[in-house]
Amino acid sequence: MMGLRHAISVLGLCCSVAVSAEAADEAKKPNPAPLAFEVSERGPRLPWRMSIENTSDAPVRLVADPRLLSFEIEVPGKRKTERCHLPSGLVPSRPDARTYVMLGPGEGVVHHFDPRLYCFAAGGQWRLVPGAVIRPRFGWPEKTKTVWKHGKRVPVDVEQKPPFVAQTFDKDTDEIDEDSGSGTKELASPTFALRSEYARWAKTRLEQDRSRLDKAPIQMRLTQGSDARAEINASISLALKNRSKRTQRIYFRRELVSFEVMGPDGLVTCDAQPDLRSPDPQAFLTLRAGRSMTITSRLVELCPRGAFARPGLYLVHARLDAAVDGNEFGIDAYTGRVVSELPATVRIRTGDQPFLKKRPMRRMRNPAGRRGPR
Numbered sequence: 001m002m003g004l005r006h007a008i009s010v011l012g013l014c015c016s017v018a019v020s021a022e023a024a025d026e027a028k029k030p031n032p033a034p035l036a037f038e039v040s041e042r043g044p045r046l047p048w049r050m051s052i053e054n055t056s057d058a059p060v061r062l063v064a065d066p067r068l069l070s071f072e073i074e075v076p077g078k079r080k081t082e083r084c085h086l087p088s089g090l091v092p093s094r095p096d097a098r099t100y101v102m103l104g105p106g107e108g109v110v111h112h113f114d115p116r117l118y119c120f121a122a123g124g125q126w127r128l129v130p131g132a133v134i135r136p137r138f139g140w141p142e143k144t145k146t147v148w149k150h151g152k153r154v155p156v157d158v159e160q161k162p163p164f165v166a167q168t169f170d171k172d173t174d175e176i177d178e179d180s181g182s183g184t185k186e187l188a189s190p191t192f193a194l195r196s197e198y199a200r201w202a203k204t205r206l207e208q209d210r211s212r213l214d215k216a217p218i219q220m221r222l223t224q225g226s227d228a229r230a231e232i233n234a235s236i237s238l239a240l241k242n243r244s245k246r247t248q249r250i251y252f253r254r255e256l257v258s259f260e261v262m263g264p265d266g267l268v269t270c271d272a273q274p275d276l277r278s279p280d281p282q283a284f285l286t287l288r289a290g291r292s293m294t295i296t297s298r299l300v301e302l303c304p305r306g307a308f309a310r311p312g313l314y315l316v317h318a319r320l321d322a323a324v325d326g327n328e329f330g331i332d333a334y335t336g337r338v339v340s341e342l343p344a345t346v347r348i349r350t351g352d353q354p355f356l357k358k359r360p361m362r363r364m365r366n367p368a369g370r371r372g373p374r
Contacts, residue, residue, distance in 0.1 A: 034060055035166055036108075037187035039069075039136035041115075044198050048115050051364070052138070052187065053108030059169045064109045064361040065099040067091055068140070068165060071118060074133040075126070082127050084119035087349050090311060094163045098356065101363065109361040117313035120227060120347045130196045139165030139186035160185050200342065217244035218287070218334055222318055222344035223294060229349050231308040236344055237296040238318055242287035249333040251324035252285050254297050258319050261303065262343075264312040270303035281329045299346070308346070310353040315343040 034056030041048045050069065054060045070085035085091060101109055119127045128134075140163055146153040164183025224237040238257070242248045259270035285293060299308065299316075308314060318340040326333035 034058070034168060035062070035184065035187055037136075037138055037189050039134070039189045039192075041134075041192065041194070043195075044200070047112040049110065049112055050136070050138070050189075051108055051110045052103075053364075054103035054105060056168065057105050059105075060103045060166055061169070062101045062103055062109065062166045063095045063099050063139075063163075064101040064111075065092060065096055065356070066111050066113060066361065067355065068138050069113070069118060070137045071115070072135040072137065073119070073127050074135075075129065076131040084115070084127060086118060089349060090355060095165075096356070099361075101361070108364050110364050111361045114313055114315075116315075116345055117347070120313065120345065125345075128194060128198060130194055130198050132194045132198075133191055134194065135191045136189035137186055138189070139184065142185045216334075216336055216338055217242060217248055218250055218322075218336075218338050219243050220318060220320055220338045220340050222316060222340045222342070224296075225316065225344035225346045227347050227349070228308075231306075231348060231351055232298075232300050234299045234308050234314075234346050234348060235296055236299055236316055236318075236346065237294055238340070239292045239294045240285065240287065240320075240338070241292035242289055245289050247289060248287045249284050249326060249331055250287065250322050251279060251283055251326065251333050252295075252320070252322070253283055254295070254302065256320055256322070257297070257302070258321075259299070259303065260317040260319070261307060261314050262316075263308070263314040264310050268304065268307045270299065270307060272302045279324045279326075279328070281326075281331070284326055284329075284331055284333055306352070308348050309351045311348050311351045311355040314346040314348065316346055317343050 034054055036053045036055050037051070039048060039050045050066070052062060052064070054062075067086055067090055070083060073082045073084060075082055103109070115128060116125065119125070121127065142160060143158045144155060145158045146155050148154075160183070162183065164185055165187060167183040219241045221239045221241065222236060223239045226233070226235045228234040236259075240250065240252070255272040258272070261268045261270060287293060320338045322333070322335050322338065324333060325331075325335050
């Protein structure tokens with residue numbers, strides 16, 4: 001028990017140690033002082049918020065690296081707990097010195113993010129759904145070990161080794177012992193469940209586009225995003241469907257589709273200039289009643305260079321302006337604007353720009369007017 005008392009006295013860390021059922025339950029509780037870690041959601045139209053605050057009376061060095069965020073998710077109807085995190089190539093195996101933040105008593109950091117960056121689903125979100133129970137984690141997982149005792153698996157004390165996501169300064173030396181086994185490996189946030197409004201993920205749309213969604217005979221859906229290694233590999237698939245009761249013709253070229261891309265650096269519009277040549281009769285698509293056609297495009301050919309240069313998650317909406325009626329060819333083609341109702345997701349694993357910006361997390365001082373432990 002000396003190891004457990006020592007760990008609690010240094011950082012209040014509940015490691016995966018237990019010699020009884022009570023100790024096992026204690027190891028499952030969210031991290032106690034000195035750091036208060038919390039992730040909160042404000043609905044599917046706003047970014048989620050992550051905050052980490054020093055609630056002790058001693059300085060703490062924190063690895064304020066958003067790449068260390070992950071989620072354990074209980075998905076309705078699924079037996080196995082899902083885990084959402086960045087690809088292994090993006091998660092650091094040791095602290096990045098650029099992300100060190102010294103937090104005095106009552107100080108903290110805050111970060112806003114889109115959780116779909118961590119719970120990526122190119123074909124449609126199935127984990128971040130209504131009723132899902134979210135358990136946020138931050139840091140490197142603790143090492144655990146269990147043994148059989150009286151026919152049951154019981155966790156035992158395991159010495160935790162660096163890397164640590166947080167360490168306190170020794171009050172006697174006013175320094176951090178880099179080689180010691182004292183520190184916080186992982187922080188745990190209180191759990192929360194997603195409400196019914198998470199049934200559909202959408203970003204801000206033009207209101208005039210919304211009013212046309214149910215009226216146009218041609219419907220456009222973004223059916224597939226991509227999990228791309230780099231910007232040059234990013235692609236997207238869209239489907240045009242005839243939902244009317246008669247055959248429809250529509251003039252389609254890839255450059256007639258414009259995209260709105262919401263990424264780590266904000267909104268980017270991909271609006272390739274349309275071909276100025278005379279309309280080609282072969283470009284008129286024929287869609288029979290109830291039929292659809294799928295087209296896949298490389299986004300690098302339609303978007304400004306650098307639009308997907310930073311690793312991260314991108315939400316993509318599409319709009320098609322069909323302006324050629326086909327009269328000169330004796331064709332009765334549909335004209336009007338067709339928009340995607342829901343976005344597709346594109347994740348970029350590596351890029352020309354770093355995943356981390358200069359200030360990955362924003363510092364907040366005495367966020368609730370507190371100093372010292374709560």
